Amino acid sequence: MTDHSNTPRTAPQTLPRASATFDDYTLSEIRRAAATGIYDIRGGGAKRRVPHFDDLLFLGASMSRYPLEGYREKCSTEVLLGTRFAKKPIQLKIPITIAGMSFGSLSANAKEALGRGASAMGTSTTTGDGGMTNEERGHSTQLVYQYLPSRYGMNPDDLKRADAIEVVVGQGAKPGGGGMLLGQKITERVAGMRTLPVGIDQRSACRHPDWTGPDDLEIKIEELREITDWEKPIYVKVGAARPYYDTALAVKSGADVVVVDGMQGGTAATQEIFIEHVGIPTLAAVRQAVKALQDLGMHRKVQLIVSGGIRNGADVAKALALGADAVAIGTAALVALGDNDPHYAAEYAALGTRPGAYDDWHEGRDPAGITTQDPELMKRLDPIAAGRRLANYLAVLTLECQTIARACGKSHVHNLEPEDLVALTIEAAAMANVPLAGTDWIPGRNGGF
Amino acid sequence: MNLSVQTAPATDGETRVDLATTPLRELNGALHKLAADTNQTLWTIANPAGRHAIAAGLDAPITVEIDGPVGYYCAGMNKKARVIVHGNAGVGVAENMMSGLIHVKGDASQAAGATAHGGLLIIDGNASARCGISMKGIDIVVKGSIGHMSAFMAQAGTLTVLGDAGEALGDSLYEAKLFVRGSVASLGADCIEKEMREEHKALLASKLEAAGLLGEVDIAEFRRYGSARTLYHFHVDNVSSY
Numbered sequence: 001m002t003d004h005s006n007t008p009r010t011a012p013q014t015l016p017r018a019s020a021t022f023d024d025y026t027l028s029e030i031r032r033a034a035a036t037g038i039y040d041i042r043g044g045g046a047k048r049r050v051p052h053f054d055d056l057l058f059l060g061a062s063m064s065r066y067p068l069e070g071y072r073e074k075c076s077t078e079v080l081l082g083t084r085f086a087k088k089p090i091q092l093k094i095p096i097t098i099a100g101m102s103f104g105s106l107s108a109n110a111k112e113a114l115g116r117g118a119s120a121m122g123t124s125t126t127t128g129d130g131g132m133t134n135e136e137r138g139h140s141t142q143l144v145y146q147y148l149p150s151r152y153g154m155n156p157d158d159l160k161r162a163d164a165i166e167v168v169v170g171q172g173a174k175p176g177g178g179g180m181l182l183g184q185k186i187t188e189r190v191a192g193m194r195t196l197p198v199g200i201d202q203r204s205a206c207r208h209p210d211w212t213g214p215d216d217l218e219i220k221i222e223e224l225r226e227i228t229d230w231e232k233p234i235y236v237k238v239g240a241a242r243p244y245y246d247t248a249l250a251v252k253s254g255a256d257v258v259v260v261d262g263m264q265g266g267t268a269a270t271q272e273i274f275i276e277h278v279g280i281p282t283l284a285a286v287r288q289a290v291k292a293l294q295d296l297g298m299h300r301k302v303q304l305i306v307s308g309g310i311r312n313g314a315d316v317a318k319a320l321a322l323g324a325d326a327v328a329i330g331t332a333a334l335v336a337l338g339d340n341d342p343h344y345a346a347e348y349a350a351l352g353t354r355p356g357a358y359d360d361w362h363e364g365r366d367p368a369g370i371t372t373q374d375p376e377l378m379k380r381l382d383p384i385a386a387g388r389r390l391a392n393y394l395a396v397l398t399l400e401c402q403t404i405a406r407a408c409g410k411s412h413v414h415n416l417e418p419e420d421l422v423a424l425t426i427e428a429a430a431m432a433n434v435p436l437a438g439t440d441w442i443p444g445r446n447g448g449f
Numbered sequence: 450m451n452l453s454v455q456t457a458p459a460t461d462g463e464t465r466v467d468l469a470t471t472p473l474r475e476l477n478g479a480l481h482k483l484a485a486d487t488n489q490t491l492w493t494i495a496n497p498a499g500r501h502a503i504a505a506g507l508d509a510p511i512t513v514e515i516d517g518p519v520g521y522y523c524a525g526m527n528k529k530a531r532v533i534v535h536g537n538a539g540v541g542v543a544e545n546m547m548s549g550l551i552h553v554k555g556d557a558s559q560a561a562g563a564t565a566h567g568g569l570l571i572i573d574g575n576a577s578a579r580c581g582i583s584m585k586g587i588d589i590v591v592k593g594s595i596g597h598m599s600a601f602m603a604q605a606g607t608l609t610v611l612g613d614a615g616e617a618l619g620d621s622l623y624e625a626k627l628f629v630r631g632s633v634a635s636l637g638a639d640c641i642e643k644e645m646r647e648e649h650k651a652l653l654a655s656k657l658e659a660a661g662l663l664g665e666v667d668i669a670e671f672r673r674y675g676s677a678r679t680l681y682h683f684h685v686d687n688v689s690s691y
Contacts, residue, residue, distance in 0.1 A: 156528060209564055216540070
């Protein structure tokens with residue numbers, strides 16, 4: 001007798017379904033937290049997808065715009081920083097600078113390589129928490145000296161031999177946060193420069209010890225100018241949080257240059273939750289910072305440097321088109337040196353990670369010899385060869401930026417403008433204040449910033 | 450000297466500057482140009498009127514006498530010079546000093562001696578909050594009392610207080626040594642009272658002597674405070690301390 005019931009012998013099952021909310025990474029983090037009782041610390045910037053320069057496109061030349069000839073017609077790239085008050089502004093040959101990264105978080109060879117590469121291309125490097133080393137001063141023709149809350153290694157001699165001073169209020173990876181350099185990287189030399197015992201976990205303060213707020217900062221900047229006889233350009237660096245007001249207040253405080261660092265900007269070591277959830281994307285910050293300068297009548301008088309997630313010449317060109325005077329790179333510069341290189345795949349695997357994902361820079365075990373103080377690992381980085389790679393990379397960024405600028409008919413990269421841009425997404429259109437591609441719609445054009 | 454207003458010529462080794470008529474920039478610029486072997490070794494500054502950054506960035510073995518109150522960052526980042534303030538000092542007097550002597554005859558505002566690496570700071574009166582914050586080797590002697598959060602994250606050097614200390618003294622202290630004669634409102638995280646051994650008494654005596662106080666106060670009246678060093682390595686068990 002035939003069984004006509006609808007019941008299969010084995011009931012079909014639905015496929016295993018992972019939660020979009022509780023994805024594999026999230027589950028692994030919950031397990032890690034449960035096992036250790038401590039938050040995850042890592043280096044780098046935000047890894048999540050956020051609106052970025054990829055969401056913008058250049059229009060290029062057309063019937064109403066004519067382009068400049070590639071390889072023939074001049075497209076200038078030089079930048080002058082510090083023209084507001086400084087007697088000796090910095091002149092860069094390219095609009096790309098190297099962001100602040102400390103000796104301590106980076107090896108001496110890495111710092112030397114940054115100096116060599118940047119100097120070869122006529123641009124500046126920047127110190128970091130922990131003071132200035134003779135190597136980086138020696139290998140950087142133009143060196144920006146960071147003035148940080150910890151004041152580790154701060155001294156007037158280095159202040160006077162710097163080419164510019166950058167007062168660090170915050171950074172994009174952690175606006176409002178300090179830092180922690182773990183003991184593995186506090187070698188005798190690093191500890192000596194920071195006046196700390198060897199091997200301790202060293203805390204970097206989150207706010208300056210002797211000033212609070214823009215009124216005080218104005219007086220602090222006056223002091224720095226007096227000490228250096230008003231020669232040095234003074235930058236103020238902020239993490240992208242409230243860029244309109246922060247930029248305006250930096251100008252009010254007397255800055256020559258404002259540096260705005262978006263959440264994709266890297267850090268040597270910070271809590272993962274901080275990196276991913278505090279601060280705003282670079283794209284969202286640029287226009288607000290430019291607007292503040294324009295509203296104050298200070299655009300191009302106080303220069304704007306933008307950082308956080310700059311990877312190629314298109315990113316550079318887009319930042320400039322939105323109104324920045326220059327960009328700074330950190331993570332990309334380290335990659336150019338050799339960070340996260342597949343050559344060390346087996347060693348990254350031994351550390352439980354893989355090339356491209358290694359971010360435990362604070363642990364000092366970097367196989368590439370960059371984010372370490374281990375003498376043996378350090379030796380792996382040839383500062384001359386790494387410096388050459390950085391110079392090559394900077395050259396490519398510059399050529400790419402010029403290529404786009406010429407296509408837009410610009411004889412100087414600073415002539416790029418928002419009119420050259422459209423957005424691929426509504427979010428990017430709103431953030432950058434440029435039309436959604438194929439429309440003349442700029443979301444929020446008449447409201448807010 | 451080519452100062453725009455000078456009440457007395459520099460023939461006697463003394464240079465007098467009136468800040469009521471001489472721009473601060475001109476004064477500081479002149480002070481910065483002094484060579485290590487200058488014979489202009491005594492400068493007197495009239496009418497400071499609370500101006501900021503007076504005598505900041507000095508790098509010569511000179512004496513600067515300031516007749517009146519000064520604003521923020523007086524003698525900031527000083528090297529080698531002796532700066533005497535005959536009045537009160539604003540925020541951050543002697544900040545980041547490397548060497549030399551700064552003597553405030555009156556009271557000092559917040560962050561006196563902040564982040565300073567060396568030299569001696571003497572404050573005859575009281576010092577406000579965060580005295581010696583993040584100090585990195587300076588010796589500070591306060592004849593009066595100090596405010597809250599003093600010696601916060603202090604790394605090296607000594608802080609000697611003849612009066613009382615406010616709340617959270619030495620919070621997150623590293624290796625700086627604190628001596629307080631009076632009361633301490635409270636100790637900050639990881640700051641503890643420590644035994645006053647002979648070497649500490651000798652150290653304290655040397656600082657008091659440098660400040661001209663040896664024999665004027667009883668060393669036995671002081672108590673020593675330092676780091677328990679429990680926060681030197683980040684550990685989850687210490688989170689309640691942060």
